[in-house]
Structure formats: C-alpha cells, structure tokens
Amino acid sequence: MLLPEIDDYPARYQFRFCPLCATSLERRVGHGRMRLVCPKDNWTFFPNPNIAATVVVEYQGGIVLLRRAIPPDKGIWHLPIGHLEFGESPEQAALREASEETGLVIEDPFFLDFEHSPSYGDPAMFYIVFCYRARATGGALRVDHENSDIRVAPPEELPExxxxxxRRALAAWQVWHATYN
Ligand SMILES: [Zn+2]
Incomplete structure (x- = not known):
C-alpha cells in the first residue's frame, strides 16, 4: 500500500519548525521513509492518526442519538463520539464522552470493533475509532454544546x-445484542 508522503500530510501536520528548538525542519530519510527532521537535535516527526471512541448507548429500550450542531456534518444524527485525551484508555474515553454528551450515567462498556478511515473533516487525516457498547443507568438526557438535539431511538427504527x-459500531452492536440478549 502507498502511504502518504510529506506533501500529502494534512494541513495541521505541515510543520515547518522544530517544536523543541524552532530550527527549520529538513526532509531526511529515516526509518525507511522521508520524514521531517530537526537538523539540530534530530527531533523527527512521526505522524499518527487521530484516535477517538464512539459508543452505542442502550437506554430505556433504545439507542441514544445526538444531532450535531457544529461542522463538519452539522445536522446529522450520530452516536456519542470523541477524541481520547492523552493518557486515557479507549474505554475510559468512551465512558467519559458518552456521559458528557448525553448527561447520563454510563456503565458496562463492551468493546465491539474498531474503524480506521480518512477523516470526514479532512480526507488527508486518518482516524482510528474504537467502538463500544454501554448501558445508561441513571442521569437525565440533555444536549451539550456540540449538539442541538438528543433522542432515544428503538433499535428497529435507527436511522442510517x-x-x-x-455504522460499523451499530452493525457490531446488532450482532452482539442478538448474541447476548
Ligand atoms: Zn530541534
């Protein structure tokens, strides 16, 4: 597979200066590929995908859906999702994001699957998304600042x-749900 070269990196990865010493970065072959390297202290940029967690939250016999209030894809219905904080495990991030975005108390996480794909906001960026199932055991539904609406949809009436x-998370959840319930 052909991997992205430096010129293909997303805009946010087009670094020009070393973050440690502010020297102009140079292009050098290192570890088998052309990389951005600091000529002064050898700091080398190894670009990574963004890492996020999404959750199929079971609540009152249905699945919790949020309506997105910010770009990209403003207006779509989606599952709770968010980036991992540095040092946070995927499972911790899944529980935290689901709780922050829904107002509910979230428990019993179960890892379903993961997705690796380009970002919708920037196709030059890549995402790894850990997909979980969890159960809401308390709290009250409310929208956060990134969403305009929230609802619980019966499993047989979930939108595309x-x-x-x-979609991967929901498909995996349907298999899991049919197997364990
Ligand atoms: Zn440097």
Whole structure:
C-alpha cells in the first residue's frame, strides 16, 4: 500500500519548525521513509492518526442519538463520539464522552470493533475509532454544546448513520445484542 508522503500530510501536520528548538525542519530519510527532521537535535516527526471512541448507548429500550450542531456534518444524527485525551484508555474515553454528551450515567462498556478511515473533516487525516457498547443507568438526557438535539431511538427504527465508524459500531452492536440478549 502507498502511504502518504510529506506533501500529502494534512494541513495541521505541515510543520515547518522544530517544536523543541524552532530550527527549520529538513526532509531526511529515516526509518525507511522521508520524514521531517530537526537538523539540530534530530527531533523527527512521526505522524499518527487521530484516535477517538464512539459508543452505542442502550437506554430505556433504545439507542441514544445526538444531532450535531457544529461542522463538519452539522445536522446529522450520530452516536456519542470523541477524541481520547492523552493518557486515557479507549474505554475510559468512551465512558467519559458518552456521559458528557448525553448527561447520563454510563456503565458496562463492551468493546465491539474498531474503524480506521480518512477523516470526514479532512480526507488527508486518518482516524482510528474504537467502538463500544454501554448501558445508561441513571442521569437525565440533555444536549451539550456540540449538539442541538438528543433522542432515544428503538433499535428497529435507527436511522442510517453517516460516519462509517458509527455504522460499523451499530452493525457490531446488532450482532452482539442478538448474541447476548
Ligand atoms: Zn530541534
């Protein structure tokens, strides 16, 4: 497979200066590929995908859906999702994001699957999304600042979700649900 070269990196990865010493970065072959390297202290940029967690939240016999209030994809219905904080495990991030985005108390996480795909906001960026199932055991539904609406949809009436990671999560949840319930 052909991997992205430096010129193909997303805009946010087009670094020009060393983050440690502010020297102009140079292009050098290192570890088998052309990389951005600091000529002064050898700091080398190894670009990574963004890492996120999404959750199929079971609540009152249905699945919790949020309506997105910010770009990209403003207006779509989606599952709770968010980036991992540095040092946070995927499972911790899944529980935290689901709780922050829904107002509910979230428990019993179960890892379903993961997705690796380009970002909808920037196709030059890549995402790894960990997909979980969890159960809401308390709290009260409310919207956060990134969403305009929230609802609980019966499993047989779920809309087609736009993001591939969330379609993967729901498909895996349906298999899991049929197996363990
Ligand atoms: Zn440097």
């Amino acid at each position: 979700l736009k993001w591939t990671a969330q």
